[in-house]
Amino acid sequence: MKRVVVLGSTGSIGTQTLDVIRNLPGEFEVVGLGAGRNSRLLAEQINEFQPRAAALAEQEDLSRLKRELSPQDKLDLDWGIEGMKNLAAMPEADLVVIAVTGVAGIHPTFTALSAGKNVALANKETLVAAGQLVMDLATRKSKALLPVDSEHSAVWQCLYGYSFDQLEKIILTASGGPFRSANSVDLEKVTVEMALKHPNWNMGSKITIDSATLMNKGLEVIEAKWLFGVDYAQIDVVVHPQSIIHSAVEFKDGSVIAQMGLPDMRLPIQYALTFPQRVPGPAPRLDWTKLPKLTFEAPDTSKFPSLLLAYEAGKTGGTMPAVLNAANETAVYAFLQKRITFLGIPTVVEKVMEKHASINNPDLGEIMEADLWARATAGEFLRF
Numbered sequence: 221m222k223r224v225v226v227l228g229s230t231g232s233i234g235t236q237t238l239d240v241i242r243n244l245p246g247e248f249e250v251v252g253l254g255a256g257r258n259s260r261l262l263a264e265q266i267n268e269f270q271p272r273a274a275a276l277a278e279q280e281d282l283s284r285l286k287r288e289l290s291p292q293d294k295l296d297l298d299w300g301i302e303g304m305k306n307l308a309a310m311p312e313a314d315l316v317v318i319a320v321t322g323v324a325g326i327h328p329t330f331t332a333l334s335a336g337k338n339v340a341l342a343n344k345e346t347l348v349a350a351g352q353l354v355m356d357l358a359t360r361k362s363k364a365l366l367p368v369d370s371e372h373s374a375v376w377q378c379l380y381g382y383s384f385d386q387l388e389k390i391i392l393t394a395s396g397g398p399f400r401s402a403n404s405v406d407l408e409k410v411t412v413e414m415a416l417k418h419p420n421w422n423m424g425s426k427i428t429i430d431s432a433t434l435m436n437k438g439l440e441v442i443e444a445k446w447l448f449g450v451d452y453a454q455i456d457v458v459v460h461p462q463s464i465i466h467s468a469v470e471f472k473d474g475s476v477i478a479q480m481g482l483p484d485m486r487l488p489i490q491y492a493l494t495f496p497q498r499v500p501g502p503a504p505r506l507d508w509t510k511l512p513k514l515t516f517e518a519p520d521t522s523k524f525p526s527l528l529l530a531y532e533a534g535k536t537g538g539t540m541p542a543v544l545n546a547a548n549e550t551a552v553y554a555f556l557q558k559r560i561t562f563l564g565i566p567t568v569v570e571k572v573m574e575k576h577a578s579i580n581n582p583d584l585g586e587i588m589e590a591d592l593w594a595r596a597t598a599g600e601f602l603r604f
């Protein structure tokens with residue numbers, strides 16, 4: 221029985237992780253659950269999975285949570301960053317799933333690896349901001365960093381059994397988002413409601429907006445660089461609107477292996493949880509005779525400059541990717557609050573990057589400082 225902590229349990233990845241666990245009775249014990257502000261759903265999850273500990277982001281939500289709980293044998297309740305870190309380091313845990321959004325994933329990831337836990341990582345922002353440090357820590361602790369993001373799970377599945385030095389390049393697929401066929405005039409009229417309608421995936425709002433700007437793919441390029449130890453020149457992005465091929469790898473002999481399936485995150489989540497086993501799961505099966513036509517095209521970076529900004533930040537290295545990420549998070553939430561336009565998102569990110577003097581080989585403190593600086597600087601550009 222694998223003992224699991226799920227951080228971000230009330231979100232899209234978190235609830236699907238619990239669904240995978242629910243479908244494999246006897247395989248997993250949920251020992252810890254962490255969430256942001258959704259105390260009602262967290263209470264339901266605690267009542268169902270009976271973890272030993274749980275935490276919420278804000279102390280003020282604890283009393284509401286307690287009111288919703290049925291009597292528990294023993295349950296430690298905590299809150300805030302310390303609460304998440306305590307869950308990530310629980311002595312009872314074998315595996316920590318990091319499914320919180322944004323840079324809030326950094327501290328629990330470091331804590332889990334430092335405490336000698338294997339980590340199933342959905343949160344890409346952590347690797348974008350602090351990829352070198354996370355990978356070094358995982359290596360030092362001999363702990364696995366198991367990719368959950370569908371493209372990285374695909375690459376990992378394609379590479380299984382091969383050594384990384386046989387790899388020529390990685391081909392990350394992108395759906396292209398809801399505005400793939402829009403022209404630049406259409407993009408000026410994009411509303412929050414339109415941008416939240418992803419063509420293939422039902423995800424949290426932040427990643428859905430990132431998919432619409434192609435920043436999601438940019439963050440995934442940086443995520444792939446760290447997970448698979450390749451250069452940026454070895455990572456290509458191709459738009460594949462049907463999201464059936466989740467990514468592919470090309471080997472040195474020219475052979476290409478791709479991973480396919482209907483878009484359903486429970487498959488990569490389950491693979492990370494049961495690795496190296498493959499067991500029956502709830503993901504729907506491909507019917508080859510009913511597949512849509514699979515098409516591929518180059519990303520239009522003149523319409524979607526975020527992808528280029530991410531390559532640039534990644535190649536610059538140092539604190540620049542953390543700045544890209546923090547400026548993007550700030551701009552995306554401003555767009556969701558209808559304070560800036562859709563096209564304003566990459567503009568803010570670019571302006572913040574232009575002002576940043578990147579620090580090489582930063583430690584975690586310098587990364588978090590750069591993150592805060594970028595949020596404050598992005599905030600200045602939002603006042604227009």
Ligand SMILES: NC(=O)C1=CN([C@@H]2O[C@H](COP(=O)(O)OP(=O)(O)OC[C@H]3O[C@@H](n4cnc5c(N)ncnc54)[C@H](OP(=O)(O)O)[C@@H]3O)[C@@H](O)[C@H]2O)C=CC1
Nearest residue numbers: 228230231232233255256257258320321342343344423424
């Ligand atoms: N959704 C998907 O299909 C995919 C997601 N990812 C990545 O996985 C991560 C999660 O995405 P997704 O599930 O879509 O996001 P959601 O917005 O659906 O869920 C985010 C989760 O994080 C919790 N949370 C937010 N802030 C905090 C905090 N400060 N402390 C503790 N918990 C917090 C939320 O709690 P609450 O709701 O209670 O406030 C919620 O449980 C992201 O990094 C995303 O890029 C990667 C690939 C696919």
Ligand SMILES: CC(=O)[C@@H](O)[C@H](O)COP(=O)(O)O
Nearest residue numbers: 369370394395396397431436
């Ligand atoms: C499901 C998943 O992994 C998302 O990151 C997804 O890839 C988003 O789709 P885009 O390809 O549109 O960014």
Ligand SMILES: [Mn+2]
Nearest residue numbers: 369370371440
């Ligand atoms: Mn993805």
